[in-house]
Amino acid sequence: MNRLRALAAAPFVLALATHLLLLAFWYDRLPDPLATHFTGGGRPDGFTGIGTYAALSTALLLALGAGWTLLVRRSALWGAWATAGFAVALLDLLLRANAAATDAPDARFPLALLSLAAGVAGLAALAGLALTRLVPKPPPGTPDPVREPRLDLGAHELAGWSRATGSRATGALSAGFLLAGAAGLLLALFLGPWPYALIGLVGLVVGVPGLALSQVRVTVDRRGLTVTPSLVSRPRIRIPLDEVVSASVRDVDAFAEFGGWGYRTRPHRSGLVLRSGEALVVRRAGGWEFVVTVGDAATAAGLLNTLVTRA
Numbered sequence: 001m002n003r004l005r006a007l008a009a010a011p012f013v014l015a016l017a018t019h020l021l022l023l024a025f026w027y028d029r030l031p032d033p034l035a036t037h038f039t040g041g042g043r044p045d046g047f048t049g050i051g052t053y054a055a056l057s058t059a060l061l062l063a064l065g066a067g068w069t070l071l072v073r074r075s076a077l078w079g080a081w082a083t084a085g086f087a088v089a090l091l092d093l094l095l096r097a098n099a100a101a102t103d104a105p106d107a108r109f110p111l112a113l114l115s116l117a118a119g120v121a122g123l124a125a126l127a128g129l130a131l132t133r134l135v136p137k138p139p140p141g142t143p144d145p146v147r148e149p150r151l152d153l154g155a156h157e158l159a160g161w162s163r164a165t166g167s168r169a170t171g172a173l174s175a176g177f178l179l180a181g182a183a184g185l186l187l188a189l190f191l192g193p194w195p196y197a198l199i200g201l202v203g204l205v206v207g208v209p210g211l212a213l214s215q216v217r218v219t220v221d222r223r224g225l226t227v228t229p230s231l232v233s234r235p236r237i238r239i240p241l242d243e244v245v246s247a248s249v250r251d252v253d254a255f256a257e258f259g260g261w262g263y264r265t266r267p268h269r270s271g272l273v274l275r276s277g278e279a280l281v282v283r284r285a286g287g288w289e290f291v292v293t294v295g296d297a298a299t300a301a302g303l304l305n306t307l308v309t310r311a
Contacts, residue, residue, distance in 0.1 A: 004135045008072040011084035011124060012065030016058065019091050023054060026099040034098045035107040037193055042110040046193065056187075057091050060199055063180060067206065070173065073259025074135050078128035085124025089117035148248045149302035153310070158222070161303050164230060165294040166215035167274035170261045174210030177203045209235070213263060213272065218280070218294045220304050225282055227272055227292055237272065239290060244308050245283045247301035252279045252291060280304075 023030075027050075034053050037046025048056075064087060068080040093113050101107040153159055181203020188196035215230040224241035254276045258264040263272050271279075271291030280297040282290045282304065294300065 004072060004074060004077065005069050007077055007128075007131050007134065008080040009065055009069045011081045011128070012061055012068070015084045015088035016061045016065075019057060019061065019088055019095075020054075022092055022095055026095055029099040030095065031098060031101065031104040031107075033104060034094070035101070035104040035109075036094065036195065038107075038109040040111065042108045044105060044107050044109070047104055056195065056199070059180070060195065061087060061091075063177070063199075063202075066173075067177075071260035071262070073255075074132060074137070076259075077132045077135065078125045081128025081131075082121045082125035086117050086121035089120035090114075093117060148246055148305060149298050150309070151299070151302040151306045153306050159303055160219070160221035161296075161300050162217060162219040163294055163296055163300070164215065164217050165274060165292075166230070167261055168214075170210060170274060171214035174207045174214055176207075178207030178211060179203070181205075181207055210262060214274070216272065216274075216292075218292055218300065220300045220307075222307060224307075225280075225290070225292075225300075225304065237290075239282055239284060241307055241311055243284050244304060245285055246308065247283070247304040248281045249297045249301050250279060250281055251277055252293065254293075258291075 030050060033047040033049045035044030035046070036048040036053060037044065039045050061084070064083055068083065072080055093116065094109065097107045097109045097113075098104060151159070181200045184196045184198070184200030184203055186200075188200060212229045212232055212235070217228050217230055219226045219228070222241065223238075224244060225237075225239040225247075227237040229235070252258070252271075252273065254261055254273045258266065258271060258273045261273055261275070264270065268287055269289040269291065271289075272293070273279075273291065274293050277293060278295060278297050279291050279293045280300050284290060
């Protein structure tokens with residue numbers, strides 16, 4: 001897994017180094033402020049100081065690199081390389097457009113340059129795809145559940161189980177994306193939409209659901225299994241009791257099995273994986289599995305199995 005993360009981080013390290021070297025090489029030729037936003041005709045209509053631009057472009061590449069490094073899986077390594085290639089191509093082409101102009105208002109950035117950036121992204125994706133063979137394939141198949149416990153309940157006894165679980169790392173990372181998104185949108189109001197609006201949207205799209213799902217409450221009762229965010233009431237995950245075949249407990253590896261933290265999907269399985277370790281595994285009708293990492297999963301699985309048998 002360490003090799004996979006290193007290969008996912010590598011294109012962003014290369015992209016950042018290339019971008020900063022190019023910025024230093026062309027520094028004497030660049031106007032201040034830079035033209036950073038252009039109309040459909042390629043004429044500038046937004047400007048940013050060199051220092052601000054350098055800080056924001058660095059932050060953008062670092063944020064993208066951190067996200068891909070933490071959440072990448074083997075089959076998506078090419079996506080990390082494509083993202084890094086497209087981002088650095090756009091940033092460097094923008095620098096070139098400014099370096100070729102006498103003054104910032106004279107800079108030109110025709111839409112055709114987007115095709116060039118897409119081409120760079122395609123080549124980078126091929127490089128990432130080729131490097132995938134350096135990462136060992138995960139063992140085939142799904143690990144067998146270690147145990148399917150049961151609780152002894154009388155015919156007329158009622159019982160319920162509830163426990164909070166979460167991930168500080170996921171919460172901190174999501175909060176960082178949320179702050180970056182808010183800062184990007186705020187800067188877009190004063191400095192022009194590009195690239196601040198993009199940073200803002202990416203930050204909000206990643207940060208809001210990530211923060212909502214970083215702390216959840218898992219509940220088992222006569223209705224089935226319910227997983228609800230602790231901070232808000234939605235999005236809620238519910239598996240009705242009549243869709244549950246059985247429940248079990250096993251240890252899961254967040255990155256090896258699911259490719260990272262958060263709400264994850266795999267063939268015939270999905271899960272809310274906030275850490276590695278003890279997890280409640282619910283087998284649904286049709287052979288699908290749902291996994292949620294939570295403490296005292298044995299009690300939850302035992303109660304769920306008993307309720308299923310009773311039903």
